[in-house]
Amino acid sequence: MTVSVVLFTNDLRLHDHPPLRAALGGDRQVVPLFVRDRAIEKAGFAVPNRSAFLADCLRDLDEGLRARGGRLIVRSGDVVRQTCAVAAEAGADEVHMAGEHTRYARHREDRLRAALEADGRRLYVHDGVVTAVEPGALTPAGSDHFAVFTPYFRRWNDHRPHEPLTAPRRVPVPDTVSSEPVPARSEVTGTSPALAAGGEKEGRKRLTAWLRGAATAYDTRHDDLAGDATSRLSPHLHFGTLSAAEAVHRARRAGGPGAEAFVRQVCWRDFHRQVLAARPACADRDYRTRHDQWRTDETAADDIEAWKQGMTGYPIVDAAMRQLAHEGWMHNRGRLLTASFLAKTLYVDWRIGARHFLSLLVDGDIANNQLNWQWVAGTGTDSRPNRVLNPVIQGKRYDPDGAYVRRWVPELAGVEGPAIHEPWKLPPGRRPRQDYPDPIVDLAEGLARFRRARDLDRDRGGDGGRSRDPDPDRDREPARE
CATH class of the missing domain: 3.40.50.620 (HUPs)
Incomplete structure (x- = not known):
């Protein structure tokens, strides 16, 4: 045989x-x-x-x-x-x-x-096998890849992935080949306390349950930090315990705005892969340089450490960073705002943040991680590279009653309502415990530093001064599952 x-x-x-x-x-x-x-x-x-x-x-x-x-x-x-x-x-x-x-x-x-x-x-x-649509299968006239998501999505949405294959009934394996023992999770130390379980059975069970439940409201709730309405399928897509093509087919069969919004996020994954396939160097170099003179480990050590530890004094940033440490995963909206805070408010090199994410994320993926970080830093494919997300406004918008912050920042558990996003403004009797820090940077000062670094005060074209906290543009803004 x-x-x-x-x-x-x-x-x-x-x-x-x-x-x-x-x-x-x-x-x-x-x-x-x-x-x-x-x-x-x-x-x-x-x-x-x-x-x-x-x-x-x-x-x-x-x-x-x-x-x-x-x-x-x-x-x-x-x-x-x-x-x-x-x-x-x-x-x-x-x-x-x-x-x-x-x-x-x-x-x-x-x-x-x-x-x-x-x-x-x-x-x-x-x-x-790894993507729904292979990198290079779709290209615009005159280029080897799409640099803007929306036209890519239009083409991608019309390009149906292959029909999913069933699992084989039998897999005959010769008995002459030796093997090492299959590794076990118990052999690994230093993991996040609430790390999710892996494996194909787990991934398929999660996809089925999600499509029958939370997916129906995904289009309206995927930014709800406390509601945690995302699929959490990204680790399974990263390790391939779920087929991206099958996930798209099953979501489309389920139908509805929520399922279609999820399909769009799978497209973001393919979009980043086709960019990286065409420009491999952007795994560690700017896709579009802004000639930034970033602060580094040497020049911003205290700020970087506060960001990593979830001790910046901005509750929504700290909550998201603590979720990352505890679960090895972070809500998609949290990834956007923590990255914006590091790269733009603190003006720290995006590669430092990308490395930290890769050190913890169970779904850590070179294409998605690096290119999403570049998107936020304004060196990637975002057509509005100078937008800066305001963590206070973002917190009030996506965690309006503070439930997400209270879950991850117990120092603020006694603060009710939206006031939790600005604890430094509370009267003395309602201030949080002494072990929660004041903000490590004034937002106005951080924005001014960023604008000076990008020479934006002289250039009133393009974004001008409108980039502080625009309404999310879902044609441009990638969610991270």
Whole structure:
């Protein structure tokens, strides 16, 4: 019997898995392989929250394979070396994997193809596994990618993703290939206390429950911080325990404004991936430079630490940062306003914030994280790069009675109503406990510093002075699930 290898990366599922389906064609045996990539660990990307969630995903994938007569093969080391070794052990003549478009993924694919061909084996790379629409499938006239979301969404919305594939009934795996033990969450230390569970079963259960419930009001409630009405599916999309294409199909079948608003957010994910695929350098360089002379770890150390610890004195910012530390996840509106506060009110290099988010976010994703940070910092694809979100106005708008703040900032639990967003204005008898700080920066001073840095006082065109806290423009503003 001929044998194929399926190399799993960030597609840790059995449903809607084109590489697995192709590998099983022609009555083949399959070696489902996951390599714990030492290069990712050395780069610092294998942080505790994602490592623990990954362990859940691998254990669930192994259970799903065993229920179908197979098992997951786990190896550690260099992906190319380990994949070639497994292919040789199994006598496999081909390897299947999902296509990806980061610099590292492209380099990995090129190395793997060359190594396999040298051994007389073939590599098959399958599109439409990680995204609903593959990067590069849609391009505007005269460019290799869309730089503005709205025209991309129009094209993307007309381009239906492939019909989802069912999970295979059987996955016959040769018994000659050795495996390391499947990792367990209990082996990982330093995780956030309320880190969510991973795995395909969990992801599919969450999608089903959400589409039957909260999705119906997603279009009107996705910015409600206390209501927590977002899907929380981003970790499952990041690790591929859910198919983006299937999520879009199921949301459209559910129908309604809420489901369509969710589909739009899946499009934002694809939009950022097609930008990064065309401009890989923007993972760490400005997509559109504003010639900023950012404050750095050396020049803004105290402000940066206060921001990380949720001790800025601005309750809505602090609540969101504490949610991040506790859950390894943050509400989409919280991500916008905490990023704006760091990059624009404190005028700190967006890369510092992006690194901190990646150190904790279980859904930490290079394309979404870096390009969303650039969007907020005004160096990315936002057509209004100088907008500054006012955390007091944002708090009163999206947490009007203060329930979200009280949940995460217990020092303010005794403050009622919208006054919680400006505790420094309370009369002495109603002030919060002494362990909650005064604001680390005056908002007017922060705005003035930002405007001076961008030389906006001389340039009255474009945004002029209107960027302090515009009403959200949902054609332009990306939500983060």
